[in-house]
Amino acid sequence: MGELSYLNKYFLKYRYRLILGIVFVVISNYFGVIPAKIIRRAFDLVNENITLYKLFSGFSSHDSIYAIFGKTMLIFGLSVLLMAILRGIFLFFMRQTIIVVSRLIEYDLKNEIYNHYQELSLSFYRRNNTGDLMNRITEDVSRVRMYLGPAIMYTINTLVLFLLVISTMASINLKLTLFALLPLPVMAVVIYYVNSIINYKSEHIQEQLSNLSTFTQETFSGMRVLKAYVREEKVREDFEAQSEEYKKRSMSLARVQAFFYPTVLLLVGLSVVFTVYIGGIEVKNGNITPGNIAEFIVYINQLTFPMMSLGWVTSLIQRAAASQKRINEFLNTQPEIQSNTNEQFKINGDIEFRNVNFTYPDTGIHALKNVSFSAKAGEFIAFIGRTGSGKSTIANLIARMYDVNSGEILIDGKNIKSYTLNNLRDSMGFVPQEVFLFSDTISNNIAFGLNKVDKDMIHEAARRAAVYNNIQAFPNGFETTIGERGITLSGGQKQRVSIARAIIKEPQIMVFDDCLSAVDTKTEEEILINLGKVMQNKTSIIISHRVSSIKNADKIFVIDEGMIIESGNHDALIAQKGEYFELFEKQLLEEEEILDN
């Protein structure tokens, strides 16, 4: 319950609606209790006058007594109907206030979690998988809503009804009340235990359902591999086994539920039997009227559903508390990357790394060791090195996805931490190694980083990224949808769309993380020439495996095991005859081999 107190601020926000909801609960229950009284009166009326009616048998007034009798009964019937309608109206208002409040809070909470997610650093996303993030904002919030809406509504309803009904019953006859309610505690215990079993089994089913969907999703995503390795039969068998398990668990739940309802009905029946028996004795003793017995039976039936819902409500609250605990865990996570200013600066593009050391917090890998380099605005610098040497780590640190462990990064001579993240990243164009395009049109993908973009800008960016002609060749041109519901771009096309997305921002600093690997050398050259024009007076950083991508750079840094082992321009590095020279020779040889073939 402690975790759920987080939601109190929302209750406070919607307090007037909630109070109104409680008023509606009281009124609707009041109209629910009155029919029992009307039924009692009707019963007593019949009981008291039936002998009178029989006495007039054979007389002419016999028929008129029957007519009066019938009319009175009709009025009673209509009154019960009217009460039911009034109760229905207030039930409608009750749901319209309390359930609507739960939906409003659900909306607020989802937005709060999503906004918080947006503020969290990249390492948070590394630590937690996407499924978990999704679950907390969807499934967990839905479970919390069940507490905010139904659980609270039924609890208030049950409390009000119990108070009204039991006090009315006790005011009529205490002894009969005690006997009529005798099976209720047993019912409460049975409901509680059976409900715990139902919950346990439901969770088990849910777990298996989630296994089943993960399995199915994976087979669909990996369909190409699956077919290529002819594993259809094996996957079919695995699917059947998973489904079989799901069926078994569902059947087991159905058995418990099948036992649950008859048991509850048996206990209700027992209560009715007590009422009729003890009530009969009380009528004989002249303590109550026969109508009271009918009235009590109506009350018992009215208490049955709220009683049954009590177990359900308890489990709703328990589940909601567990879900809110998971939500709070994320809401209490603070963004690791913080800025110590709110000031906005114009960034020119000077970059300097001073003795930077960096270890990835989650793996403990010491990715950068004493790295120092600098680039002036307008320069084109490049990093080259073996895979895993730390090149992408440099790019991540420039975009401040992580903070350094020691040393410092300076932008325009000021520590990177003295810029707000928006200020810093707005001045940057970042093309990551793993291209990610949204399931949207090509034009929206290119325009992603800007709020206002016109068509000409998009076309120009595509031209500069040497992908314009490819896009125009698609039937819908720039309006072609890509991703799951659209066409699939080739690896090189994706890379170039991703480059266009960075170019369109015309940023002061541009970081290309190995994003020319899937384009041929001719296209690569075209892009680099265009880039040279766009990036005049701005800083370009290119990370690559290929010497061809970086040979025109003003400064090239060769990285190995997190350290800069060589630096200089292409000619200087060739003259050094070190690691860079070896790499160059090797790649030249490979190119020649390709040409010979």
Ligand SMILES: Nc1ncnc2c1ncn2[C@@H]1O[C@H](COP(=O)(O)OP(=O)(O)OP(=O)(O)O)[C@@H](O)[C@H]1O
């Ligand atoms: N997000 C991360 N969390 C933990 N460790 C990481 C992370 N990213 C990279 N590493 C590790 O840090 C080291 C440097 O990786 P980095 O990605 O910087 O290399 P790289 O030179 O860009 O390699 P490649 O050319 O293959 O992209 C590697 O050992 C890698 O396993």
